[in-house]
Amino acid sequence: MNTNNRMLSPFTLPRGAVLKNRLLMAPMTTCTGFYDGTVTNELVEYYRARAGSIGTVIVECCFVDDQGLAFPGAIGIDNDLKISGLAKIAEAIKSVGSKAVLQIYHGGRMSEPKLIGGQSPVAPSALAAPRDGAATPVALSTAEVEGMINKFGEGVRRAIQAGFDGVEIHGANTYLIQQFFSPNSNQRDDEWGGSRENRAKFPLAVLEITHRMANEYADPSFIIGYRFSPEELEVPGIRFADTMYLLERLAARGLDYLHFSVGYTLRPSIVDTTDPTPLIDRYVAMRSETLASIPVMGVGGIVNKEDAELAMEHGYDMVAVGKACIAYPDWAERISNGQKLELFIDSSKREALNIPEPLWRFSLVDAMIRDMSMTSKKFKAGVFQEKVQDDSCQVAINVSLETDRIADITLADDSDLDVEFTTSFEIIRSRILDANSPHVDAVTGATTQSEALKKAVSKALAKSCKAQLLEEGGNLSAPQSYDVVVVGSGGAGLAAAIQACDEGARVLIVEKMSTIGGNTIKASVGMNAAETRYQKLKGISDSKELFYQESLKGGQFKNNTVLLKTFVETAPQAVEWLADHGIELSDITITGGMSIDRTHRPADCSAVGGFLISGLVKNLNKRNIDVMLDTSVTEIRYENGAVSGVELLNDENEALTVLAKSVIVATGGFSANSEMVVNYRPDLEGFVTTNHQGATGGGIAILQKIGAGTVDMGEIQIHPTVEQGTSYLISESIRGGGAILVSQAGKRFFNEMETRDKVSAQIIALPEKFAYVVFDEQVRTKNKAADEYIARGFVISAPSPRELAAKLDMDHHALLATLESFNVAVEKQNDEEFGRKTALRQPIHEGPFYAIRIAPGVHHTMGGVTINTETSVLDGQQQVIKGAYAAGEVVGGIHGGNRIGGNAVADIIIFGILAGRSAASYALR
Known part of the structure; x- marks a missing residue:
């Protein structure tokens, strides 16, 4: 078997565990744990991203005692409360087919006093480590040595x-176990020190208790590995x-x-520097038959296949990969x-690579980072x-600019401002400077001020760009040119722009x-x-076919089935696309x-809405995609049978022309255009809308001017649960x-989990x-949106159902009977009265109790322009309008006569990605 086949073939360890290949991710310090050593979600996703193709992931060293931290952000396995967090890492790794191994350690005299509450570290002997500023440790007593061995055992049990x-x-790495074996750090005169045999007792005892725990709690094939440092420079030393x-x-x-x-x-010896022989070669030559039966793993310098092959040619049975797995999560x-x-x-890829x-x-990582951002001039400095x-x-x-970045933002006025203003100013200022872009999240509770500041910075950047263009002899009246123009910055538009940019288009x-x-920013439930x-x-066992049938049924069988099939088939990839983009x-x-x-x-x-937009905007900023706010598209230029650009009007009443080979319209629906809604549905006159004020159907109109056909314009959805005073949607996730x-x-009075049209009709009745x-x-507690509703004052609460009924001016006997009946249905998982079959999660019996008054509101327009599965806009004869693409609620046909909750977010991401890909492909031909 050649080295390549051997490297990638399954490998059985002595105790029976079968690894799918001989490649392992080396344990590397991430410093990403919480202050108490518990696991963060960021750390879980770091490991999930790197598992799958590699055979085994060795998770970074985990301290077995809270006095054994050798670095900040270390994760621990020192008590049972840590098990649940570590289980998330194990599950993340194993769920994609890799083995999960946890490294356990104690820092000994390498532990930092400031990390262990100011206490002195412990070690075999009271000798400081040979490094500047090292603390002198306290020598462990004989009883404490035995207690420490038990701590390692408990760590194994928890693992x-x-x-x-x-x-x-x-x-290894001069931590506690190595300290016991080293004649430099262990100068004890009891049974745990002195002779080489005695110094070996501690690592052997740790191995022995590991076997005991494995035999008692684990599968017979439980993996037991040992990491060692082969030499020490110190005299005396290993x-x-x-x-x-x-x-x-x-x-x-x-x-x-x-x-x-x-x-x-x-690597050769660090002690005998005259001998160039790799230590692995010396190891292979010196080992006994017993030692030769134990697989040996090498680490260091493995980047390409040839590196791994060379290591194995020298005698390693397996190779562990460190920095390359950080840079390339799918390295194997x-x-x-x-x-x-x-x-x-790439300096812009931290989030995309899931690097905490x-x-x-x-x-270790900083040395690998390269600034891959564009270095061409963008601004006029000043x-x-x-x-x-x-x-x-x-x-x-005052916005201070350098040629390629925002250097600073300061308040020009010296007048006194209230603390609230200056505090939020500093937060938004910091976000803009960090992102080098005005397109950042607003400060919670200071949205208006945040948006005003972002707009002012955007205007300063625009002025600077114009000044730079003039300085270079450019013509401000000459049309700008792009490959793709995206009209609309909701989820569909942002996904389209990001994908088009990644396909190589200037956007x-x-x-x-x-x-x-x-x-999109108002979306609540999910995708x-x-x-x-x-x-x-x-x-959860699910199928695309069932998803298709339920969406078709929910749409009253009026859906465009070709588009719906594309929607259903592509949805899982869209979820992964989002994950890949952080x-x-x-x-x-x-x-x-x-x-x-x-x-x-x-x-x-x-x-989901704010979360989506925040993440998409971060991706937007990384790609330096240009954005014009407060700018309307007055028409799409259409010449010689194809789109050629757009005509614009900005907030300063300037008319601009932008040339482009493709235009993606992602302007949303028309729920906020009451005249248009009533034109198609007179029965909806007087209804509030959940939509933002920009959802007026303008995109449909500009596409119709170049011949776009429309479909299902009368299919307008009302959402059953809308707070009427503010038109704020109460998420379906609550039900x-x-x-x-x-x-x-x-x-x-009805099955709460029926489709929106039916539930709305019953409320109206x-x-x-x-x-x-x-x-x-x-x-x-399981729906964060509920806390927002409480903060907004929508929620009436009471400690008991009786008191809640009193606040609602409701018959408390009736409410108590209703809750009792529903709780019985939950217990039986059978709602005989109304036929509810889903979301029978738990009885409603734990106070406080809450109520939100709601009624239906106009929520979604299922009708819009016609497209094909490539998102090309079609004319009235179902022919492609070259260069015109559309995605999101501006499109009709996908949802039929009624949209299922959660399908709109899927729609905008799925068809946004497709539109970006198609428009870029067409423009770059």
């Missing part, structure tokens, strides 16, 4: 209970002969592998496909002053409003998709009309989380024309 396939005992002695003793007890801890797999797949890799990280922020700043006008005051700001986004986000990775992780929708709930949990939302169960709808009479969403504390 097993967390679901890891094995542990790697960290006997020499290679000492290491061979220890390894022979460890092998005799039984191991699955030994892990050479060297900076380079073929790349090298198996024969790719030649260069070890660097603390690791990004770590010297200071540009603009006015910031919000609801309460007007101030001037401009034009938005008529003064902020990015469109109607539907079937057969996704996240469903599989949660054990926008993970890993929690799952359900909406009306669905029979299975398939509505993907953020892990913290928050509203999907277990809430019910109750009339003023205190009674349920009530004498009072409104209802209440009623839920308890259990629903609130």
Whole structure:
């Protein structure tokens, strides 16, 4: 078998574990744990991204004692409370087919006092490490040594209970286990020190208790590995002969592998510098038959396939890969496909590569980072002053620009400003400077001021760009030219722009409003998709066919089935596209009309809209995609049978022409255009709308001017749960989380999880024309949106149902009976009265109890322009209008006569990606 086939073939370890290949991700410090050593979600996703193609992931060293931290941000396995967090890492790795091994350690005298509450570290002897500023440790007593061994054992038990396939005992890097074996750090005169035999007792005892725990709690194939440093420079210190002695003793007890801890797999001795022989060659020549039966792993300098092959030719049975796995999460797949890799990280790719922020700043990674951003001139250097006008005051700001970045933003006025203003100013200023873009998240509670400041910075940038153009002899009246112009900055427009840019197109986004986000930013529930990775992780069995049938039924069988099939088939890829762009929708709930949990939302169960837009805008900024705000498209230029650009009008009443080979219209629907709504649906006169004020149907009109056909214009959806005073939508996730709808009479009146059109009709049929969403504390804690509704003053709460009924002027006997009946249905998982089959999650019985008064409002227009599966706009004869593309709610046909909750977010991302790809392909031909 050649080295390549051997490297990528399955490999069986001595205790029976089968690895799918001989490639492992090396354990590397990330410094990403919480202050108490618990696991962060960022860390879980870091490991998930790197598992799959590689055979085994060795998770970074985990301290077994809270006095053993050797670096900040370390993760721990020192108590049972840590098990659940570590289990998430194990599950993330194993769910995609890799083995998960956890490295365990204690820092000993390498522990920093400031990390362990100011206490002195412990060690075999009271001797400071040979480094500047090292603290003198306290020598462990004989009883404490035995207690420390038990701590390692408990760490192994917890690793097993967390679901890891094995542990790697960290006997290297001058940490505690190595300290016991070293004659430099261990100068004890009891049974744990003195002779080489005594110094070997501690690592052997740790191995022994690891076996005991594995035998008691784990599968027989549980992996036990040992990492060692072969030599020490200090005198006295560990020499290679000492290491061979220890390894022979460890092998005799039984191991699955030994892990050479060297900076380079073929490193020679650091003690005898005259001998160029790689230590692995000396090891192979010196080992006994027993030691030769234990697989040995090398680490260091593995970037390409040839590096791994060379290491194995010298005698390594497996190779561990460090920095290359950080730079390339799919490293094993790349090298198996024969790719030649260069070890660097694009400075703009931290989030895309799932590299936690603390690791990004770590010297190991920092040395690999290259600035790959555009270096061409963009601004005229100087200071540009603009006015910031919000609801309460007007101030001037100075925007200092260098040729390629925003250098600073300062308040020009020296007048006294209130603390609230200056605080929010500093936050938004910091965000803009960090992103080098005005397109950042607004400050919570200071949205108006944030948007005013962002707009002022945008104007300063525009002035600077114009000044730079004039300085270079350019003509301001000459049309600008792009490959693709995207009209609209909601989810569909942003996804389209990002994808088009990644396909190689030069992209401009034009938005008529003064902020990015469109109607998407108001989206609440989530994104539907079937057969996704996240469903599989949660054990949810779903099918695309069922998703298709339920969407077709929900749409009253009026859907364009060709578009619907594309929608359903492509949805899981769109979820992964978002994850690849740092926008993970890993929690799952359900909406009306669905029979299975398939509505993907953020892990913290928050509203999906703001989360999506924030993530997409970060991707926008990384790509330096141009954006024009407060700018309307007056018409699409159409010449010689194809689109040739757009005519624009900005907020300063300037008419501009932009040339482009493709135009993507992603302007949303027309729910906020009451005249247009009533024209198609007279029965909806007087209804409030959940949409933002820019949803007026302008995109449909400009496409109709160049011949676009339309479909389903009379199909307008009303959402059943809208707070009428503010037109604020109450998310379907509340009902999907277990809430019910109750009339003023205190009674349920319909299946809350039916489609929106049917639920709305039943509310309208009530004498009072409104209802209440009623839920308890259990629903609130699992739906972050509920806290927002409480903060906005929509929610009436009470400690008991009786008191809630009193506040609602409702018959408390009726409400109590309603809750009792529903709770019985939940217990039986059978709602005989109304036929509700989904979201029967838990009884409503845990106070406080909550209610929100709601009634229907205009929510979504299913009608719009006609497109094909490539998102090309079609004319009245179903012929392609060359260069015109559309995505999102501006398009008709996909949802038929009624849209299922969660399908709109899927729609904008799926067809936004497709539009970006198609428009770029057409423009770059």
